[in-house]
Amino acid sequence: MKKSTEVLVIGGGVTGCGVLFDLAQRGFKCILLERGGLSMGTSGRFHGLLHSGGRYVTNDPDAARECIEENMILRKVMPHAIEDTGGLFVTTPWDPPEFADKFYQACLNVGIPVEEISISECLRREPLLNPDISRAFTVPDGSVETWEACQTLTENAAAYGAETLTYHQVVDILVENNKVVGAVAKNTVNGEEVTIEADLVVSAAGAWGGKIAAMAGCDVTVYAGKGTMIAMNYRMVNTVVNRCLPPDDGDILVPIGSVAVIGTTSVRVENPDSYAIEDWEIKLMMDEGEKLVPSFKKFRALRAWAGVRPLYQEKSAGMDLRDVTRKYALLDHTPHDGVDNFVTITGGKWTTYRMMAEDTVDLVCKKLGTERPCRTAETTLDPPHGQQKFFKLTQRLEKLEKGELDGQLICECEIVTRPQIEENLKDNDWNIINDLRRDLRVGMGPCQGGFCTYRVAGIMHDNKNLSAKQTNKALVDFLQERWKGMRTVLWGRHLRQMKLDEGIYMGLLGLDKLPNELSGNDQARIGEVETEGFYEIEPDAAELSTAAK
Amino acid sequence: MSRYDVVVIGAGLAGLTTACQLAQAQKKVLLVSTGGGALLLASGCIDVLGFQPATSKQPVTDPLGKLDAFLAEAPDHPYNIVGKANVQTGIETFWEIIHNSTALEYWGAADKNWLLPSAAGAVHPTCLAPTSLANGELTKGGKMLIVGFRELRDFYPALITQNLNEQDLGVEAASSVINAPEPLAKNMNITPLELAKAFERSDFRRKVVQSLQGQSKQFNRIGFPAVLGLKQHAEVLADLERMLGKTVFEISTLPPSVPGRRLFEGLKASFLQAGGRLIIGSKVVEGLIENGRVSQIQMETANRLRPLTAENYVLATGGIYGGGIQTDLDGQVWEPIFGLPVESDSNRHTWFSERFLSNAGQPVSQYGIQVNEKLNPVDSNKTPIAENLFIAGATIAGADWTRGRTGDGLALATAATITKQIA
Ligand SMILES: Cc1cc2nc3c(=O)[nH]c(=O)nc-3n(C[C@H](O)[C@H](O)[C@H](O)COP(=O)(O)OP(=O)(O)OC[C@H]3O[C@@H](n4cnc5c(N)ncnc54)[C@H](O)[C@@H]3O)c2cc1C
Numbered sequence: 001m002k003k004s005t006e007v008l009v010i011g012g013g014v015t016g017c018g019v020l021f022d023l024a025q026r027g028f029k030c031i032l033l034e035r036g037g038l039s040m041g042t043s044g045r046f047h048g049l050l051h052s053g054g055r056y057v058t059n060d061p062d063a064a065r066e067c068i069e070e071n072m073i074l075r076k077v078m079p080h081a082i083e084d085t086g087g088l089f090v091t092t093p094w095d096p097p098e099f100a101d102k103f104y105q106a107c108l109n110v111g112i113p114v115e116e117i118s119i120s121e122c123l124r125r126e127p128l129l130n131p132d133i134s135r136a137f138t139v140p141d142g143s144v145e146t147w148e149a150c151q152t153l154t155e156n157a158a159a160y161g162a163e164t165l166t167y168h169q170v171v172d173i174l175v176e177n178n179k180v181v182g183a184v185a186k187n188t189v190n191g192e193e194v195t196i197e198a199d200l201v202v203s204a205a206g207a208w209g210g211k212i213a214a215m216a217g218c219d220v221t222v223y224a225g226k227g228t229m230i231a232m233n234y235r236m237v238n239t240v241v242n243r244c245l246p247p248d249d250g251d252i253l254v255p256i257g258s259v260a261v262i263g264t265t266s267v268r269v270e271n272p273d274s275y276a277i278e279d280w281e282i283k284l285m286m287d288e289g290e291k292l293v294p295s296f297k298k299f300r301a302l303r304a305w306a307g308v309r310p311l312y313q314e315k316s317a318g319m320d321l322r323d324v325t326r327k328y329a330l331l332d333h334t335p336h337d338g339v340d341n342f343v344t345i346t347g348g349k350w351t352t353y354r355m356m357a358e359d360t361v362d363l364v365c366k367k368l369g370t371e372r373p374c375r376t377a378e379t380t381l382d383p384p385h386g387q388q389k390f391f392k393l394t395q396r397l398e399k400l401e402k403g404e405l406d407g408q409l410i411c412e413c414e415i416v417t418r419p420q421i422e423e424n425l426k427d428n429d430w431n432i433i434n435d436l437r438r439d440l441r442v443g444m445g446p447c448q449g450g451f452c453t454y455r456v457a458g459i460m461h462d463n464k465n466l467s468a469k470q471t472n473k474a475l476v477d478f479l480q481e482r483w484k485g486m487r488t489v490l491w492g493r494h495l496r497q498m499k500l501d502e503g504i505y506m507g508l509l510g511l512d513k514l515p516n517e518l519s520g521n522d523q524a525r526i527g528e529v530e531t532e533g534f535y536e537i538e539p540d541a542a543e544l545s546t547a548a549k
Numbered sequence: 550m551s552r553y554d555v556v557v558i559g560a561g562l563a564g565l566t567t568a569c570q571l572a573q574a575q576k577k578v579l580l581v582s583t584g585g586g587a588l589l590l591a592s593g594c595i596d597v598l599g600f601q602p603a604t605s606k607q608p609v610t611d612p613l614g615k616l617d618a619f620l621a622e623a624p625d626h627p628y629n630i631v632g633k634a635n636v637q638t639g640i641e642t643f644w645e646i647i648h649n650s651t652a653l654e655y656w657g658a659a660d661k662n663w664l665l666p667s668a669a670g671a672v673h674p675t676c677l678a679p680t681s682l683a684n685g686e687l688t689k690g691g692k693m694l695i696v697g698f699r700e701l702r703d704f705y706p707a708l709i710t711q712n713l714n715e716q717d718l719g720v721e722a723a724s725s726v727i728n729a730p731e732p733l734a735k736n737m738n739i740t741p742l743e744l745a746k747a748f749e750r751s752d753f754r755r756k757v758v759q760s761l762q763g764q765s766k767q768f769n770r771i772g773f774p775a776v777l778g779l780k781q782h783a784e785v786l787a788d789l790e791r792m793l794g795k796t797v798f799e800i801s802t803l804p805p806s807v808p809g810r811r812l813f814e815g816l817k818a819s820f821l822q823a824g825g826r827l828i829i830g831s832k833v834v835e836g837l838i839e840n841g842r843v844s845q846i847q848m849e850t851a852n853r854l855r856p857l858t859a860e861n862y863v864l865a866t867g868g869i870y871g872g873g874i875q876t877d878l879d880g881q882v883w884e885p886i887f888g889l890p891v892e893s894d895s896n897r898h899t900w901f902s903e904r905f906l907s908n909a910g911q912p913v914s915q916y917g918i919q920v921n922e923k924l925n926p927v928d929s930n931k932t933p934i935a936e937n938l939f940i941a942g943a944t945i946a947g948a949d950w951t952r953g954r955t956g957d958g959l960a961l962a963t964a965a966t967i968t969k970q971i972a
Pocket residue numbers: 010011012013014015016033034035036038039040041042043044045046047048049050051168169170171204205206207208212225226227228229263264306307308309310346347348349350351352
């Protein structure tokens with residue numbers, strides 16, 4: 001298949017989606033290619049924090065300034081994807097006491113709204129926090145729903161005529177006489193090749209930016225900085241809580257849905273597609289969590305996952321990753337490599353995606369010789385599907401309490417009902433259970449899908465006209481994906497829960513004995529059910545032995 | 550003098566059947582347990598050996614006959630320690646307890662597996678099954694109608710029938726989903742136990758049968774989720790069969806398990822009837838071993854510890870799932886009451902295989918107490934640690950039921966082995 005467009009965007013993370021919307025709004029014909037589903041790269045494997053900038057305020061004031069500016073803008077332009085949790089910086093007995101004043105002053109300098117509150121007020125707001133905290137500051141941190149945000153951006157872009165092709169992996173960049181003229185992508189569901197001609201190509205492939213650049217013969221070094229996070233089975237805080245110290249491992253606790261997520265670590269890995277979650281990371285995070293919330297280890301760790309930060313470096317050197325700037329890199333490959341019509345945007349943060357997109361599209365305009373002002377900071381985006389598609393736990397809880405939530409409760413942890421699932425199934429064709437997980441958070445709560453996976457499979461089978469084998473396979477694949485995230489954090493009570501799940505899916509249902517091999521056509525309908533499949537989080541023997549030391 | 554001949558710790562299948570047999574043999578038995586065990590969640594059937602080799606998708610039809618082949622492949626499975634004869638005795642003794650001292654009916658023999666439909670439409674090979682489940686035997690063939698309730702979210706008849714039909718098992722299955730009658734109508738979140746209680750009302754049953762009118766004619770058998778009554782299950786089943794004029798069967802579904810609860814209540818009543826003493830809701834927290842014998846254990850009651858003494862002690866605490874084996878973040882694995890040695894690897898990465906549905910069993914599930922043929926715990930030199938302490942069921946090393954579906958068989962075989970020595 002052949003297509004043509006003005007600007008081709010590679011990568012469906014928040015950066016690529018942001019670039020696509022900005023291009024479309026400025027009147028460019030554009031197409032986005034993403035090898036998986038939207039936001040399934042780093043943007044879907046991050047900590048979920050809308051930074052106030054407080055985290056970076058002492059060691060990187062420029063990055064902090066970018067964060068606070070964008071934080072304020074995003075609250076206006078996509079309020080539906082943001083939960084205004086507020087943020088706290090707290091000095092625990094393990095944190096350098098003198099840092100607090102430095103932090104406060106730095107916030108004032110950068111312009112981050114900061115306020116010191118009394119310890120009693122802090123504990124009133126967050127009763128589970130360590131009572132030995134000595135200082136507490138509020139900042140405007142928040143949490144973001146990345147899947148919803150990316151969907152918002154691509155749908156709003158579509159309204160301007162932009163096209164988004166997910167499950168399309170770029171396999172080659174077409175270069176003629178040192179000019180990029182398009183790209184070749186492979187449809188990962190049916191194997192079909194698509195050639196797209198374009199006047200200009202923007203690579204927004206995050207940690208994969210180096211690989212994409214290499215396809216065009218350009219030399220770009222993007223380090224992959226792995227960070228691991230653990231979701232705990234209880235929303236033990238309602239505010240984003242940061243340790244008041246220079247950025248470190250396991251220093252932030254973020255409430256998301258019905259769980260709380262502690263993170264992160266920071267380890268350089270060679271391959272953004274293959275890395276292991278190491279045992280020391282899990283232990284360290286649990287220990288750090290305990291410092292913020294003294295009962296931390298009494299809660300259950302539900303799953304661990306890792307993402308890779310795209311860290312751009314002009315020159316390579318063996319430095320501590322936290323010193324590599326979090327600010328982004330926008331490369332015009334004409335001066336950089338002598339290759340025309342090609343731009344790379346990488347690095348940065350989720351929080352600063354819009355600013356990165358603005359800069360990128362400004363450069364695109366310049367390169368294509370046109371002047372079109374950016375309007376994304378003033379444009380309030382329409383929620384996806386008039387807000388039908390995504391559901392927030394808080395809204396659902398409210399409805400449940402008011403008795404307004406109709407229908408069968410299928411996922412008790414995340415309060416998802418049968419009508420919601422049926423509605424959602426209508427416009428999903430494949431990757432079904434995983435799409436539900438993304439849109440509705442089915443199976444993301446404390447029971448991790450122990451019961452609801454079977455229920456969802458049954459409903460899906462009834463509603464989607466799937467064959468039994470397709471349903472069996474979707475179930476097995478979903479459980480396997482979940483297993484990858486779970487098995488690094490199984491001990492104690494959670495291990496017992498796993499034995500119960502084994503009892504349900506093997507003992508009671510006999511799922512392991514049911515046929516699930518699909519033939520060609522069936523396969524195409526169900527698709528590759530892998531959200532996290534790109535990232536083989538298999539412990540690597542070498543890494544394990546170093547971790548053990 | 551000890552107050553008891555035997556204290557049994559744990560009221561799962563292993564603990565309950567051991568306690569029943571010993572009480573029936575005139576021993577003074579105390580059974581202490583924190584809760585009711587896996588029984589309350591599992592199918593209510595007795596699996597002895599369902600698959601051989603464990604990875605096979607073909608069900609075993611003759612469990613005892615295939616046992617040697619299974620053991621050759623899984624030398625570390627505790628069936629090897631108790632031996633084939635005790636597996637058979639375990640099954641027979643269980644059947645006798647059920648038939649002689651409970652109102653339940655179980656059917657089957659050690660050399661034949663039932664092949665029953667699961668709630669996903671898989672074939673569940675099992676050795677002993679209560680009447681209502683055994684009625685679902687797939688090799689009987691014919692046409693079956695599988696009925697679900699719109700209000701019950703844990704049962705999907707269309708998926709079950711399609712899986713059954715696609716496997717060419719010789720049955721022709723069809724499905725129907727009906728609305729639950731009053732008092733459960735439109736209550737969209739009912740549990741299997743609520744449905745089971747409703748089925749004990751004759752008006753409820755009549756209305757269910759009414760909704761099936763016209764649908765059931767061409768079928769030989771009508772299947773329901775396993776919710777057909779609790780205490781009055783036998784009457785419920787008989788009444789439905791009479792009204793429908795067909796064989797009626799049940800299919801086990803997600804926990805809590807109604808057939809499991811019937812079995813638990815049956816065994817419990819039988820134990821009490823035989824003069825046993827039962828404490829449910831208390832935890833045994835500590836046991837003292839002196840000079841190669843357990844001298845006492847400590848039970849936690851509301852707010853204090855109570856010492857208990859007996860001639861013999863049976864540890865039937867259910868392995869990792871039951872709480873008999875504990876694990877933590879640092880990779881420690883331990884037996885919490887007596888501190889019995891557990892061989893394990895502290896590197897948690899080695900505890901799990903890459904696949905969740907692993908028929909080889911997760912390595913961590915093999916952790917447990919090493920025992921001798923008497924089922925006394927032994928140390929790494931195979932020396933018994935306490936001669937009046939016996940280990941039953943899932944707490945024994947290698948007792949991972951997922952390997953070949955052997956959990957219930959092992960619980961019963963260990964109960965038989967221990968009973969022989971104490972009674
Ligand atoms: C552990 C961790 C925690 C973080 N926490 C936060 C936080 O709390 N707040 C915050 O603001 N930022 C956070 N960040 C940073 C933030 O997540 C990233 O900067 C941001 O998500 C990067 O988005 P992106 O779109 O540039 O990259 P990505 O989201 O990685 O998108 C790149 C996309 O390109 C696709 N792609 C790759 N190769 C190809 C190909 N050949 N063809 C087609 N598509 C391809 C990938 O599949 C991927 O979807 C965190 C990062 C990490 C690692």
